[in-house]
């Protein structure tokens with residue numbers, strides 16, 4: 001099984017310095033695990049792909065378990081999609097993994113979708129776990145939904161899958177891996193710069209909407225909406241018998257729907 | 263000032279008791295008609311008093327039948343019905359695709375309606391809701407037109423194809439999506455399919471400009487609203503105030519063939535396995551819990567996710583991954599059940615977003631007790647077995 005992993009030039013969330021994007025390292029772990037268990041006769045291979053002017057700290061991915069990293073060199077303002085499409089088509093990969101969205105670039109998360117469209121492959125979003133499907137040539141993807149729920153999808157390969165931060169943590173960094181791994185540099189064919197019609201300014205955080213009662217609610221309701229999450233203001237039982245306390249707790253939990261009704 | 267001028271002589275004259283040799287005034291009697299109503303604060307308080315609570319509690323919201331002592335002169339204005347708005351000939355259409363999990367609009371979906379109304383009302387446009395199944399709340403949420411998508415089950419590719427057909431044929435000026443897992447996925451599929459410009463995760467929106475964060479939240483991008491937009495949560499207020507007609511429209515969607523998706527199956531969360539950040543209900547132990555085996559049994563019996571305060575994690579009694587708080591995990595859970603936790607500020611930060619908190623603690627003055635919706639001042643070592651016994655009794659028959 002040949003797996004390609006798209007690596008983007010990220011920036012660290014706090015320091016803003018160039019760094020790999022954490023979710024892409026998680027994707028690398030999923031890929032490495034899948035290649036090991038599902039390698040089959042030929043043994044699985046994982047190849048990292050990066051399109052950009054410099055490889056920079058993306059070599060860290062080698063330390064996290066990547067064997068081979070391909071750097072498609074292109075100017076910073078060029079559109080990476082055509083070069084990546086060409087490289088992915090030429091590589092004949094069964095599975096292409098990508099992060100959910102970049103962190104440090106445009107950060108739209110649109111590139112995997114345009115690649116999937118250009119390659120004519122199905123795309124699945126938000127994988128938290130990957131396993132070979134029951135049939136040959138299929139992949140079972142556990143898609144992360146909110147609150148720990150999952151959806152198991154079976155898709156026919158080749159496919160493109162984006163990875164969710166709920167996936168298992170990246171493999172620990174090993175310096176020997178970094179030394180062992182290879183970086184291959186290729187010059188990408190020149191492409192037109194991506195159209196850029198946005199104006200950019202320094203970021204200014206905007207106030208988030210606070211919980212608000214519907215318009216026309218009474219003052220008491222507005223106050224309640226603003227403070228209900230911050231204060232309990234509920235029931236207080238002082239020194240009840242343990243049985244009584246237990247009954248109260250269960251009744252309360254049932255009323256809130258947190259445990260199954262009797 | 264519209265207030266009538268006070269005339270003390272007239273007021274006094276109104277209290278005059280007729281008859282008798284000397285003029286007599288009964289000041290306690292209510293003057294017959296002065297035009298203005300007189301407040302009786304004591305009676306109002308009696309009305310607002312909530313019966314059956316140990317401490318005196320007043321409910322001034324007047325949800326209880328408000329029978330005032332003095333007869334109300336002016337009739338109370340009837341609850342103003344929401345204004346009905348009909349847009350017969352829209353200048354353009356602003357479409358939106360709510361997630362509507364289980365057929366009900368989420369808070370994010372309602373904010374999406376607010377954004378769509380903002381764009382539509384600026385130029386006499388109408389809001390078109392593209393939904394899987396129709397529901398009654400759409401009119402009140404702000405939809406002028408409703409179009410049902412021919413989608414069954416989980417098939418985002420087919421949905422994107424249907425949306426693409428509608429986008430081309432109906433000449434939609436904007437299509438709005440929530441920037442949620444499902445909505446964001448769909449928006450990007452449609453953007454890749456149609457090749458239209460797409461603006462992801464808009465954080466502010468007006469008919470002239472939308473903004474979003476980029477380059478690791480260091481840069482704000484700004485442009486005129488493009489055709490496809492996804493909206494971040496809690497950015498725009500939901501629509502309120504007017505009722506729209508939610509008129510169903512017909513559209514012939516092209517037939518779609520099955521995609522590469524072979525099967526889709528929903529797996530509910532397994533509380534014992536989910537990470538704390540994702541958990542829905544967390545049962546957590548602090549330094550006041552010494553019997554951790556009972557605690558673990560209780561967590562399993564309640565179907566919660568185990569958590570702990572830093573004291574237990576530092577002592578090695580619970581794994582570090584279970585730590586709740588500023589230096590552990592900040593919870594998104596709906597319910598939090600704290601056993602023997604004092605509620606240090608660092609810990610309370612972790613539960614700031616929990617809606618319902620239950621606390622068991624021996625100390626009446628613990629901060630956790632103050633924070634809790636149901637607070638029980640008791641020994642956790644006795645309450646835990648009692649809970650287990652009760653759960654066992656219920657499960658037995």
Ligand SMILES: Cc1cc2nc3c(=O)[nH]c(=O)nc-3n(C[C@H](O)[C@H](O)[C@H](O)COP(=O)(O)OP(=O)(O)OC[C@H]3O[C@@H](n4cnc5c(N)ncnc54)[C@H](O)[C@@H]3O)c2cc1C
Nearest residue numbers: 548549550571572587588589590602604606608624625642
């Ligand atoms: C930089 C920093 C970061 C921190 N980050 C975190 C964090 O992320 N998360 C965190 O939890 N803490 C954190 N702490 C520690 C925090 O300040 C508190 O020390 C800790 O939360 C206290 O844990 P506790 O409530 O379990 O223990 P205690 O403070 O010892 O409280 C025990 C409570 O149990 C009650 N109790 C005792 N016996 C019983 C019984 N039999 N039945 C019922 N109740 C009983 C007591 O009345 C008391 O209220 C941090 C501290 C620092 C300095």
